[in-house]
Amino acid sequence: MKECLLCTKRLADTPSWKSLLGLDQQTIICEDCSKKFQRAEIKEEDTSVLDKVTSLYTYNEAMRDYLHQFKFLQDIALSSVFANELRVHLPKDAVIVPIPMHREKRIVRTFAQVDELLNSAGVPFVHLLEKTGTEVMGEKTKAGRLTMKPLFKLIGPLAIEQKTVILVDDIYTTGTTLRHAATVLKEAGAERVEAVTLIRA
Template sequence: MTCLLCDKALDDQPTWQHFLGIQKDMSACPICLEKFERIDHVIEDDVLDSVHSLYAYNEAAKEYLHQFKFMQDIALAQIFATSLRSVLNDSKKIIVPIPMHPINKRKRTFSQVDALLEAAKIPYQSLLEKTTESVMGEKSRSERLAMTELFRVTADICSNEAVYVLVDDIYTTGTTLRHAAEALKQRGVQRVEAVTLFRPIREK
C-alpha cells in the first residue's frame, strides 16, 4: 500500500496493535499526517449549540482540500475517517451533512461531505437542500454575513428532541452552518451542533 498523500510505500508489517484490533489500517504515512495540526477547537454561539473543529486550516489542509474537492481525488476521504468516527460515533445523534447545490454537485461529480462520512462509515440523513449555487469561498466576509436563507429542510424531522449534528469540511465565518441550523430550528429542532474538519486559526 502507498500513502494517499505522498504516494510513498506504507509500512505494512503487522504489529501487536493489529492483532489486538487496536490499530486501524492507515491510508497516509505518519510524516504526512503530522503536517495536519489537531486543535479540537469548540465554540458556541447564538444559533449553534456547539461547533467542534478538528484541525487547523494550515497549508497541509489547503493542499488536501484542493486535491480532494477540486481535483476530485475522492480516495482522500479515507484520510480523516478515524478522526471523524471518534467525534461522530454516537447513535443517539442525527448526522446531517451540509449539502452542495445540485448543479455544483453535478459539476464536481460528488459531495465532499457525503464522501467523508461514507469513508468513515457514519450513517447520516440528507435533510437539507441548498437554495443557491453561490460558493462561500468566492465571497467576501461581508457578503457571506449579508446572505439570506441558504437552505431548506426537504425531509421530515423524525424527532425534535434529538441532537442534530451538522457536518462540513471547513468553518470560516460560520454563516453556512448558522443558516443550516436556523433551517432545522425553524422546524422545531431544539439542539443543533456542528463538526467541521478544518477551521482557520487566527493569531491573537
C-alpha cells in the same frame, strides 16, 4: 506493499494481533504526511443559533493541498484520510446531517465531499437540507452575508423535534453556512443543533 495516499511513499507493514483479527485502524497515509496536519481541537459552546461547534484541524498548507486534491482534482480515495477522527466526534445517538452541495456543483465535482467523508468513517447520516443557491461565502463581504436570503430549505420526512442534530461540513470559515443550516433545523423543532467541521480556517 501499500503506498501513502498523499505522497505515494511506501507504508511500513508491521503486522499485529489487532490487524490479524481485523481490529486495527487502517493506515493510509505515512507518518511524515500525518505530521503536516495541525490539530485545532476547537470546541465552542453556545455560538448564536449553534449550540456547539467542534473543529478538528487548522487550515495550513498541507490541508490546503489535501482539499485541492480531494475536492477539485476529485480524488475520492482521500475521503478516508480523516475517517477515524470524524468517527470519534460523531455520536451514534444524534441525527447526523451533512451540509449539502448544490446540485449544479455536484454535477461538476461528481461527488459530494461531506457525504464521502461520512461514508468513509462509517457514520450513518440523513439528508434534511437542500441548498437553495450557489453562492460562495468567501466571496461575500460581511454586510453581504448579513443580508443574504436563506441558504437552505428543509427536505425529508424525518421528525427532529426534541432531538440533537449534528451538522457536518468540511471547512468552517465565517460560520455563515452553518448558522443558516442550524436556523432551518431549529425552526423545524430540533432541540439542539451542533456542528463538527474537519477544518477551521
